Amino acid sequence: MHNTKVTVTTQDIHEYKGDMLVFHAARREDGTIDCDPRVSTYVAALTDYNDFTAKLNETVLFYPAEMKNTEMLAARRVLVVGIGKKESRDDESVHREIFRSVGGTISKVCEKLKIKDLTVAAGPDLGLERAAIVECITEGILLGDYRFEKYKSEDEETPVYPGVKKIIFEVSGKAAALKKACQRGASAAMAACIARDMANEPGNNWTASHFARLAEKLSEKYPLKCTILDKTKMKRLGMGGLLAVNQGSAEPPKLIVLEYTPDKAKETVMLVGKGLTFDSGGISLKPAAGMHDMKYDMCGGAAVMAAMQAIAEDRPSVRVVALIPATDNMSGSKALKPGDIIRHYNGITSEIVNTDAEGRLILADALAYGIKTYTPDCVVDVATLTGAVIIGLGHHHTGVLGNNDELVEQLVRAGKSCGEPLWRLPLGKEYTKQIESQVADIKNAGGRPGGTITAAAYLEKFVGDTPWAHLDIAGTAWDFTEKTYIPKGPSGVAVRTLVEFVRCRK
Ligand code: BES
Ligand code: MN
Ligand code: ZN
Numbered sequence: 001m002h003n004t005k006v007t008v009t010t011q012d013i014h015e016y017k018g019d020m021l022v023f024h025a026a027r028r029e030d031g032t033i034d035c036d037p038r039v040s041t042y043v044a045a046l047t048d049y050n051d052f053t054a055k056l057n058e059t060v061l062f063y064p065a066e067m068k069n070t071e072m073l074a075a076r077r078v079l080v081v082g083i084g085k086k087e088s089r090d091d092e093s094v095h096r097e098i099f100r101s102v103g104g105t106i107s108k109v110c111e112k113l114k115i116k117d118l119t120v121a122a123g124p125d126l127g128l129e130r131a132a133i134v135e136c137i138t139e140g141i142l143l144g145d146y147r148f149e150k151y152k153s154e155d156e157e158t159p160v161y162p163g164v165k166k167i168i169f170e171v172s173g174k175a176a177a178l179k180k181a182c183q184r185g186a187s188a189a190m191a192a193c194i195a196r197d198m199a200n201e202p203g204n205n206w207t208a209s210h211f212a213r214l215a216e217k218l219s220e221k222y223p224l225k226c227t228i229l230d231k232t233k234m235k236r237l238g239m240g241g242l243l244a245v246n247q248g249s250a251e252p253p254k255l256i257v258l259e260y261t262p263d264k265a266k267e268t269v270m271l272v273g274k275g276l277t278f279d280s281g282g283i284s285l286k287p288a289a290g291m292h293d294m295k296y297d298m299c300g301g302a303a304v305m306a307a308m309q310a311i312a313e314d315r316p317s318v319r320v321v322a323l324i325p326a327t328d329n330m331s332g333s334k335a336l337k338p339g340d341i342i343r344h345y346n347g348i349t350s351e352i353v354n355t356d357a358e359g360r361l362i363l364a365d366a367l368a369y370g371i372k373t374y375t376p377d378c379v380v381d382v383a384t385l386t387g388a389v390i391i392g393l394g395h396h397h398t399g400v401l402g403n404n405d406e407l408v409e410q411l412v413r414a415g416k417s418c419g420e421p422l423w424r425l426p427l428g429k430e431y432t433k434q435i436e437s438q439v440a441d442i443k444n445a446g447g448r449p450g451g452t453i454t455a456a457a458y459l460e461k462f463v464g465d466t467p468w469a470h471l472d473i474a475g476t477a478w479d480f481t482e483k484t485y486i487p488k489g490p491s492g493v494a495v496r497t498l499v500e501f502v503r504c505r506k
Contacts, residue, residue: 103140104484248335275301
């Protein structure tokens with residue numbers, strides 16, 4: 001895991017003697033290159049050969065010590081990364097994504113050359129403030145510099161690369177504000193990497209109890225209060241959904257609560273994440289092909305827990321309560337069966353028509369219990385809830401549904417500025433009708449049509465009038481859009497969106 005120092009310097013970078021000095025260069029309308037005068041002679045030479053056109057993520061490396069016209073740069077290597085054409089300035093999120101992706105490119109060069117420290121020089125701004133550039137490059141480098149190698153045996157020929165240890169940004173003046181920008185970028189990116197770590201852990205080493213232990217550890221290190229509800233407590237409270245899903249398992253369930261409470265809280269935001277540590281489907285067993293990916297069915301819970309770390313570092317003036325219902329979904333002899341009827345925390349009864357529609361069962365209890373106990377001003381839940389969202393939106397948008405336009409819009413805005421786009425789907429009585437049951441208040445699946453919507457319609461029954469939004473990350477939690485800073489495997493999606501959402505509420 002990262003322990004990278006990210007900081008700023010006002011010193012003359014000619015004297016920087018470290019592993020790599022990074023510049024970025026933009027492409028002007030007329031095809032010429034806009035770059036720092038300190039590297040313009042190198043870059044001009046390359047353009048004569050047509051070898052560098054400053055397209056986005058195009059790179060070129062120099063070794064100043066080996067060159068005649070060194071302009072006295074003392075760094076071992078100089079990297080110039082293209083940021084493409086200077087485009088219109090109205091959409092800030094486009095520019096933010098460009099610099100995040102440049103950060104990802106930098107991290108790839110670092111990995112190849114085993115670079116441990118680097119300095120990023122100031123450069124053309126492309127319509128974005130320097131603070132935002134620093135924040136986004138930081139995010140991109142740290143998100144791109146992610147590996148999960150804990151279960152790989154060591155190999156003498158390829159020694160382990162510990163990753164980037166130090167990132168320094170050249171700044172002039174305003175050092176304090178830019179240092180803050182480093183911290184913002186770093187805390188959000190580190191949190192996303194922690195979520196990826198949880199997701200990468202296999203089901204045999206990431207159970208509900210592992211989730212609970214991490215929450216306790218976070219509460220020792222950060223100003224967070226941790227409460228773990230165990231099976232006995234759940235029985236006493238009547239959490240029939242979470243208990244039902246856990247019935248077929250040898251692993252005990254946990255409902256994890258993490259609370260961040262500032263001195264003078266303006267409001268309470270509640271976050272709920274699906275912590276399904278392995279989804280076999282239960283008695284409605286899933287097909288074998290691809291079932292191993294269902295260890296990722298806890299990505300919503302991981303996102304919420306990781307976001308709490310960044311929120312505890314940020315210390316906003318809003319109270320944030322996170323709930324993670326955690327269990328696996330197995331088919332042991334006591335397992336929940338199709339046809340069974342369960343009773344949720346709020347008394348609503350549900351006919352189980354498919355034991356593979358388990359996420360909504362555990363979320364329903366957590367939502368109803370959380371709202372009753374903490375009376376939040378708004379609730380956001382995050383879950384790998386339906387395969388249907390992949391059919392609808394592919395791997396490029398998280399699905400968002402909710403009962404409050406303003407809340408949904410705030411989330412869409414937060415997602416956009418993080419490079420984690422959301423797309424809203426509707427709710428409505430026609431969809432709610434699909435989950436009506438002959439024998440109970442509702443049933444847990446509404447058939448194939450509108451699968452993402454009927455799943456959300458189920459959750460809607462448990463939030464009452466509280467402003468609520470639901471993020472279905474089944475398509476984006478892994479196999480997310482290919483980007484320089486998104487690795488194969490779990491993406492850590494929703495962590496930065498939640499952090500940004502809370503940053504905007506305070
Ligand atoms: N965890 C799955 C959803 C999922 C599927 C996530 C594929 C990522 C990739 C969820 O518990 C599930 O099985 N949903 C069912 C619901 C259906 C039975 C109504 C689905 O989507 O098929
Ligand atoms: Mn399932
Ligand atoms: Zn599931």
